[in-house]
Amino acid sequence: xxxxxxxxxxxxxxxxxxxxxxxxxxxxxxxxxxxxxxxxxxxxxxxxxxxxxxxxxxxxxxxxxxxxxxxxxxxxxxxxxxxxxxxxxxxxxxxxxxxxxxxxxxxxxxxxxxxxxxxxxxxxxxxxxxxxxxxxxxxxxxxxxxxxxxxxxxxxxxxxxx
Amino acid sequence: xxxxxxxxxxxxxxxxxxxxxxxxxxxxxxxxxxxxxxxxxxxxxxxxxxxxxxxxxxxxxxxxxxxxxxxxxxxxxxxxxxxxxxxxxxxxxxxxxxxxxxxxxxxxxxxxxxxxxxxxxxxxxxxxxxxxxxxxxxxxxxxxxxxxxxx
Numbered sequence: 001x002x003x004x005x006x007x008x009x010x011x012x013x014x015x016x017x018x019x020x021x022x023x024x025x026x027x028x029x030x031x032x033x034x035x036x037x038x039x040x041x042x043x044x045x046x047x048x049x050x051x052x053x054x055x056x057x058x059x060x061x062x063x064x065x066x067x068x069x070x071x072x073x074x075x076x077x078x079x080x081x082x083x084x085x086x087x088x089x090x091x092x093x094x095x096x097x098x099x100x101x102x103x104x105x106x107x108x109x110x111x112x113x114x115x116x117x118x119x120x121x122x123x124x125x126x127x128x129x130x131x132x133x134x135x136x137x138x139x140x141x142x143x144x145x146x147x148x149x150x151x152x153x154x155x156x157x158x159x160x161x162x
Numbered sequence: 163x164x165x166x167x168x169x170x171x172x173x174x175x176x177x178x179x180x181x182x183x184x185x186x187x188x189x190x191x192x193x194x195x196x197x198x199x200x201x202x203x204x205x206x207x208x209x210x211x212x213x214x215x216x217x218x219x220x221x222x223x224x225x226x227x228x229x230x231x232x233x234x235x236x237x238x239x240x241x242x243x244x245x246x247x248x249x250x251x252x253x254x255x256x257x258x259x260x261x262x263x264x265x266x267x268x269x270x271x272x273x274x275x276x277x278x279x280x281x282x283x284x285x286x287x288x289x290x291x292x293x294x295x296x297x298x299x300x301x302x303x304x305x306x307x308x309x310x311x312x313x
Contacts, residue, residue, distance in 0.1 A: 003228070011228065017218035020208040022200040023186055036186055043221065044184050051227040054181035055188065057207070057216040064175070064215060071263065071270075082303065089305030097305040100234065103297045107236075107267070112299075142265070150260035151252045151271070 003051070006034075010042055011051075018055075061095075066116040070123040071144045072130055073109035075102070080137040081111055087133055088113050093126045108140060120145060170196065171215075174206055178216060225274070232258075232274050233281045234299040236267040237292070244268070250291050256284045267297065 003011065013032055018024040029039040046052045061069065076084055081099055088111065089097035096114040113130060117123040127143055134141075167175070173196065182188040193203045210216045225232060239247045244262075251257055251271060260271035275281050285296040 011223065014221050015223060017220040020204050020211065020219055022189060022204055024188065025184075025186060040184050040186070046221075047184065049227070051224055052221045053224055055184060055221050056180060056182055057178040057211065057219040058222070059175055059179065060214055060217055063213070085303065085305040098301050099303040099305070100299040100301060103299065106238075106295075106297060107299075112234075144263040144265045144267075144270075146261045146263050148262040150248055150262055150269070151257060152259050 007042060007046060010039065010046075014043075061116045065118050068117045068120045068123045069146045070115045070117075070120070070127065071146070072113045072115055072127050072141065073144065074111040074113070074130070074134060074141045075108045075139045076111045076134060077137045077139070078110070084134055084137055085111055088130055091126075091130065091133070093117070094130075109142065111138075167215075170206060171210060174203070174210060175216065178207065178219070230274055230276060231278045231281050232272060232301070233285075234301070235271050235273055235285060235288075236297045236299065237269045237288075237294050238267050239269050239292075239294060247292050247294065251288060254284060254288065256280070 009032060010028075013028055019027045021027060023036075025039050025043070026036045029036045032039070034042075043052065043055075047054075061067075085097060085099055088094055091113075093115055094113045095116055096112075098112045099110055100112055102108055102110050111134075115123050115126045115130075117126060123145070124143070127141075131138065131141060177192060183191065187200060189200050189203045189207075193200045196203065207216070207219060211219060237247070237251075247269070248260075251269065252260060254273075256273045256275050258272045258274040260269065262268060263270050273281050273284050275284060281298070281300075285298055288294075289296050
């Protein structure tokens with residue numbers, strides 16, 4: 001899954017976005033000195049390799065009125081956390097779901113599921129649904145609402161010279 | 163902050179969370195389905211983006227597959243030191259996102275570096291700078307999701 005120099009140029013040219021025109025790949029290809037067909041072939045391979053997850057847009061939760069953002073965290077039995085994590089991740093209102101290491105004694109939780117909603121009450125009721133799904137395999141849980149975005153910069157692949 | 167969405171805008175926001183085809187005219191099928199021209203579809207998407215309802219349009223990369231290293235970190239920052247510590251932490255270019263959360267662990271940030279070794283080194287530097295412990299929560303497994311919000 002390594003990127004050759006041309007792939008790297010393509011990633012750098014598209015990670016800030018594609019132009020919103022009917023034929024965006026033709027525009028990017030021309031800028032890069034590639035044919036549209038070669039660009040599409042390379043993007044298709046990057047997608048098959050899992051480097052590109054999808055082509056689309058992400059909604060801005062805040063601007064859509066979903067201003068409550070709760071990180072729900074759970075201490076789930078290690079024997080069951082992967083099977084249950086799959087189920088929690090499949091819930092329509094969970095936008096990210098990860099297994100992470102505990103940091104005892106400060107932090108007993110190993111399953112993290114992000115939930116967005118219009119109000120904290122809505123997020124709390126979704127948390128109750130997660131709790132019901134986990135059942136007795138979850139020994140404890142908590143929810144951390146975000147109160148302020150302190151920094152948000154997009155992920156950027158650095159240029160080779162950087 | 164929010165504005166009323168038309169039915170068409172709702173459809174577009176929902177559909178753009180799926181995957182568009184990697185073809186010369188990626189909006190053509192969507193336009194046919196909605197009985198609009200490609201230009202109309204693209205124009206509506208552009209206005210949703212310009213109004214901030216959609217973030218950028220384009221490929222979504224798996225950041226780790228591109229070769230970087232990432233780690234969620236948390237700190238318990240005393241209230242009276244919050245702004246001072248925030249200034250120090252945010253000054254690191256490796257800090258990609260940072261959120262305040264209502265918990266004893268009240269500062270949660272993501273480190274994005276070129277290597278795993280740089281994660282540990284950056285966390286150690288932040289600990290030296292602030293005198294506070296940085297807890298590391300690397301991703302051990304990601305559970306895949308039907309990544310969508312219903313607008």
